[in-house]
Amino acid sequence: MTAPRHSELFALLDITGEDTAQCAALLDSPAGPGVVRAMAALRKRLGTFPSGNAKAEDTTELDWIETLLRFAPEVREFHSAHGIAPDLTAAILADMGLQLRINRRVHGAFGLDTWGWLTLHMAGNMFRLGRLQYHLIREAGAKTWDQGAGGRWTLGVHIPEDGGLSPALVDESLAMAKEFFARFFPDKPVAAATCDSWMLDPYLAAKLPESNIASFARRFTVERCTDEPTDAVYFTFRQRGLADLDKLPRETSLQRVVLERIDDGGSWQVGHGRLSL
Ligand SMILES: CC(C)(COP(=O)(O)OP(=O)(O)OC[C@H]1O[C@@H](n2cnc3c(N)ncnc32)[C@H](O)[C@@H]1OP(=O)(O)O)[C@@H](O)C(=O)NCCC(=O)NCCS
Missing domain, CATH: 3.40.630.120 (Aminopeptidase)
Known part of the structure; x- marks a missing residue:
């Protein structure tokens, strides 16, 4: 069962089906050093206009999935502070759920081989x-x-x-x-x-x-x-x-x-x- 405290986040990111349990497990475990580094990389870019993907040392695909999940509320706050309507924030962040579903079709498993693409969304532009x-x-x-x-x-x-x-x-x-x-x-x-x-x-x-x-x-x-x-x-x-x-x-x-x-x-x-x- 998905913990109720994540359901709002999963709705924002349009995370559905089997992906909800795996995303919840990532959120329910303490953030490791790779996630901390990736979060810092995203925080530095928020509000800037990068054209390339975010990078951080020694990070795995799972670290980036967890980071994107944990960072999405900061993007929502940033948009809100700039007067962007909540439905527009949800419309762009819904790409996360879509990309997780596509990953299942491509690889038959939970994952996000397009995590780099999603890091662009997290800059808020x-x-x-x-x-x-x-x-x-x-x-x-x-x-x-x-x-x-x-x-x-x-x-x-x-x-x-x-x-x-x-x-x-x-x-x-x-x-x-x-x-x-x-x-x-x-x-x-x-x-x-x-x-x-x-x-x-x-x-x-x-x-x-x-x-x-x-x-x-x-x-x-x-x-x-x-x-x-x-x-x-x-x-x-x-x-x-x-x-x-x-x-x-x-x-x-x-x-x-x-x-x-x-x-x-x-x-x-x-x-x-x-x-x-
Ligand atoms: C881009 C996209 C929305 C176009 O869809 P569309 O409007 O249905 O495309 P068209 O009407 O031009 O399709 C022409 C033909 O190709 C088929 N087709 C289009 N996209 C298809 C796809 N992803 N897979 C298989 N067939 C596809 C259509 O069914 C149609 O076939 P038909 O002539 O036998 O009836 C669709 O291809 C798609 O979702 N692609 C994935 C996203 C993508 O490629 N983004 C760009 C990344 S750089």
């Missing part, structure tokens, strides 16, 4: 607005005087797994983002959004031109592509690596396109795209 998640960051490389000493501000766009990605949902979410960031971060004007994703590999839009994925990708100008052979397989099949591809289903058009390209000796890429807001 990532929000889910409608269908998409937005990460407010300062772009590296933009150092001209009129862009400010630290570079231009941009929104990194992320697509959580949560049903279809219709153009109407994307339109609605982008409109929400424009309004939200202008209101809560008026001193950090954003004129562009960026997306680094397997979904922006031009091969995909060429093969499935009518798909929601292609419609999403067409919104962006793809500035460059980099080899990332496993991402398309991971996000389509929730499998890490390229072993035993012949055992994977070929039921949807996406599944077929992903596997046929590899069958033909091709390699999937990540497209790095930009869109004006």
